[in-house]
Amino acid sequence: MPPLDKLGNNPPLLEVKNLRVEFPTRRGTLLAVDDVSFDIAPGEVLGVVGESGAGKSLTGNAIIGLLEPPGRIAAGEIRLEGRRIDNLPYEEMRKVRGARIGAIFQDPLTSLNPLYSVGRQLIETIQTHMPVSASQARQRALELLKEVGIPGAEHRIDHYPHQFSGGMRQRVVIALALCAGPRLIVADEPTTALDVSIQAQIIALLKRLCREHGTAVMLVTHDMGVIAETADRVAVMYAGRIAEIGPVREVIKNAQHPYTRGLMGSIPSLGHRGERLTQIDGSMPRLTEIPKGCAFNPRCPQRGERCLVERPDLMPAGSGRAACWLHDARGVGAPVKDLAHA
Amino acid sequence: MLDIAPDGQSPQRSRQFVHIEGLKRYFDVSAPWLVRMLERRPRQIVQAVDGIDIEIAKGETFSLVGESGCGKSTVARLVVGLYPPTAGSIHFDGHDMSGRRSGADNAALRRRMQMIFQDPFASLNPRWRVFDIVAEPIRAFGLAKDKADLEEQVGERLRQVRLAPADGVKYPHEFSGGQRQRISIARALASQSEFLVCDEPTSALDVSVQAQILNLMMDLQRRLQLTYLFISHNLAVVYHISTRVGVMYLGRLVEQAPTDTLFKRPKHPYTRMLLDTIPDLDMSGRQRSPVAGEVPSPINPPSGCTFHPRCPFANERCKAERPKPVAIEGGSVACHAIEEKRIPIEERSYTR
Numbered sequence: 001m002p003p004l005d006k007l008g009n010n011p012p013l014l015e016v017k018n019l020r021v022e023f024p025t026r027r028g029t030l031l032a033v034d035d036v037s038f039d040i041a042p043g044e045v046l047g048v049v050g051e052s053g054a055g056k057s058l059t060g061n062a063i064i065g066l067l068e069p070p071g072r073i074a075a076g077e078i079r080l081e082g083r084r085i086d087n088l089p090y091e092e093m094r095k096v097r098g099a100r101i102g103a104i105f106q107d108p109l110t111s112l113n114p115l116y117s118v119g120r121q122l123i124e125t126i127q128t129h130m131p132v133s134a135s136q137a138r139q140r141a142l143e144l145l146k147e148v149g150i151p152g153a154e155h156r157i158d159h160y161p162h163q164f165s166g167g168m169r170q171r172v173v174i175a176l177a178l179c180a181g182p183r184l185i186v187a188d189e190p191t192t193a194l195d196v197s198i199q200a201q202i203i204a205l206l207k208r209l210c211r212e213h214g215t216a217v218m219l220v221t222h223d224m225g226v227i228a229e230t231a232d233r234v235a236v237m238y239a240g241r242i243a244e245i246g247p248v249r250e251v252i253k254n255a256q257h258p259y260t261r262g263l264m265g266s267i268p269s270l271g272h273r274g275e276r277l278t279q280i281d282g283s284m285p286r287l288t289e290i291p292k293g294c295a296f297n298p299r300c301p302q303r304g305e306r307c308l309v310e311r312p313d314l315m316p317a318g319s320g321r322a323a324c325w326l327h328d329a330r331g332v333g334a335p336v337k338d339l340a341h342a
Numbered sequence: 343m344l345d346i347a348p349d350g351q352s353p354q355r356s357r358q359f360v361h362i363e364g365l366k367r368y369f370d371v372s373a374p375w376l377v378r379m380l381e382r383r384p385r386q387i388v389q390a391v392d393g394i395d396i397e398i399a400k401g402e403t404f405s406l407v408g409e410s411g412c413g414k415s416t417v418a419r420l421v422v423g424l425y426p427p428t429a430g431s432i433h434f435d436g437h438d439m440s441g442r443r444s445g446a447d448n449a450a451l452r453r454r455m456q457m458i459f460q461d462p463f464a465s466l467n468p469r470w471r472v473f474d475i476v477a478e479p480i481r482a483f484g485l486a487k488d489k490a491d492l493e494e495q496v497g498e499r500l501r502q503v504r505l506a507p508a509d510g511v512k513y514p515h516e517f518s519g520g521q522r523q524r525i526s527i528a529r530a531l532a533s534q535s536e537f538l539v540c541d542e543p544t545s546a547l548d549v550s551v552q553a554q555i556l557n558l559m560m561d562l563q564r565r566l567q568l569t570y571l572f573i574s575h576n577l578a579v580v581y582h583i584s585t586r587v588g589v590m591y592l593g594r595l596v597e598q599a600p601t602d603t604l605f606k607r608p609k610h611p612y613t614r615m616l617l618d619t620i621p622d623l624d625m626s627g628r629q630r631s632p633v634a635g636e637v638p639s640p641i642n643p644p645s646g647c648t649f650h651p652r653c654p655f656a657n658e659r660c661k662a663e664r665p666k667p668v669a670i671e672g673g674s675v676a677c678h679a680i681e682e683k684r685i686p687i688e689e690r691s692y693t694r
């Protein structure tokens with residue numbers, strides 16, 4: 001029986017609880033995603049931001065069930081509309097993926113098959129997930145192409161991916177993700193490979209489609225600008241864990257975790273020119289050498305003795321949550337200054 | 343020392359450290375001759391750089407921005423001499439780079455300009471130790487008296503980019519992306535260069551690392567009086583680092599101006615469009631207005647002003663006649679609408 005308090009209010013569309021992703025290697029097991037939990041409400045856009053190697057794409061891949069071996073989900077659970085999907089057999093998951101979850105990847109050229117026309121790829125996807133005839137499927141494919149703003153769709157439907165430009169290709173990929181009317185779209189760096197003027201078009205398109213269809217989006221990107229314009233909430237990841245999660249406005253304007261503050265300061269903005277950018281010295285630790293205690297402690301300007309030994313979990317901070325002892329009643333302990341930088 | 347006479351030009355020109363005039367570079371991308379004859383196909387020429395003029399003063403940072411395929415990287419490669427220009431001239435500190443001179447004189451000139459590339463994973467030889475990578479330009483130009491001097495110089499360069507001289511024994515793969523880009527900078531500085539051409543030096547890096555590299559580049563510029571030609575597609579980075587900015591579109595410079603002027607009073611419709619696409623991190627609620635259309639192919643660029651198919655202000659003249667750069671407010675802009683005062687120049691509030 002489901003817990004009573006969940007019946008009344010809106011249940012989350014996606015629940016990720018204590019997710020762990022491991023990579024067994026010859027030199028031991030690498031923990032790439034460590035104890036990550038978050039929810040996405042129906043129609044919500046959750047941004048997941050972090051630097052390369054933070055585990056943001058792996059989290060996305062774990063949700064759509066496309067972790068590349070030897071990577072595997074070692075613990076935790078993923079629930080879509082209350083149904084557990086992380087332990088489904090391959091064929092079952094294949095039906096969920098596409099029908100309930102759509103995926104958009106970074107490079108539109110590699111996510112389309114160069115040997116089939118875009119129409120054929122759309123029709124195949126529609127017929128896989130919906131009981132429709134070939135002509136109905138073609139009709140729907142046409143509507144989708146029009147919806148994502150491809151001019152002359154009647155004519156373009158029979159073109160091959162190489163005949164489209166990068167921005168148009170990404171529109172086709174979005175149409176593919178929308179084929180079966182999914183409830184959730186996992187978009188992994190959807191605008192990174194595109195030029196800035198095309199980026200703005202694609203972001204506007206994603207936002208419009210989500211609003212119109214009530215689709216939730218997990219938007220994985222390293223670009224804080226994209227998050228600021230698109231997301232409702234944002235999760236900042238660092239070394240495989242969520243460092244901070246909260247409403248996007250709060251996280252950007254009033255960051256609670258020292259890493260988020262450093263990250264925001266290091267983005268050149270049009271506000272302050274000629275000054276030095278805030279910089280976080282050092283770089284993110286490799287997975288083989290994640291420090292004890294808080295993973296950010298070697299680079300943190302506010303670290304205390306407690307940060308060196310005890311790992312913080314997410315705790316309430318501001319109007320969101322942050323994994324930092326600064327927000328704990330006991331604090332960080334005595335300040336530590338003279339640590340060598342990584 | 344350099345003992346060749348400046349190749350007789352006007353005194354005004356020699357005041358500029360780097361002077362580029364009418365620079366063009368076309369690439370022939372035609373099919374092979376036989377295929378062309380059999381299938382009656384015409385030659386195909388990409389006009390990667392189609393006549394640009396740039397002046398860079400000593401100690402300043404000139405940035406070129408534009409979308410992919412606009413020719414900005416080709417300009418970088420032309421300036422350092424990796425491509426010969428199809429037409430036009432490049433003067434460096436008063437010397438015509440295409441002028442004939444002896445190998446030694448040429449080396450003395452080339453020593454003073456170096457390039458930093460985008461991808462620090464590809465631009466460093468993985469089989470060389472960092473010491474040898476940084477020492478190569480010193481050896482090539484014969485700048486070290488003996489082995490001890492060489493070691494001293496390499497150590498100094500590594501210290502300048504905040505690495506340790508002891509890092510010299512390591513190989514590039516032992517470093518992170520940001521550290522590798524520091525090695526690239528150390529190598530570029532090793533020949534005591536004065537002019538660095540940086541082709542998207544931070545685009546492959548994470549933002550926190552990008553901040554480190556940008557800070558380092560600005561520190562080095564102040565300390566060593568360096569001049570930068572900085573190529574980037576990121577307007578926020580360009581705003582942060584440059585003295586002057588040039589905006590490129592399809593091989594042409596559509597606008598150039600001092601940084602503050604360009605961002606406060608952008609003139610060319612393409613510049614305005616590019617500025618509109620900067621993500622709003624201050625959450626001020628400014629609406630980004632996505633512009634329709636994409637960059638056309640440089641093989642068959644549109645007639646007249648190449649921006650006219652996407653330009654909301656285009657008229658018949660824009661379709662037929664190529665606009666010439668017109669000096670305005672300390673910069674120049676190539677746009678008929680601005681020249682005819684058909685569109686007003688507005689203050690923009692991208693900056694605070």
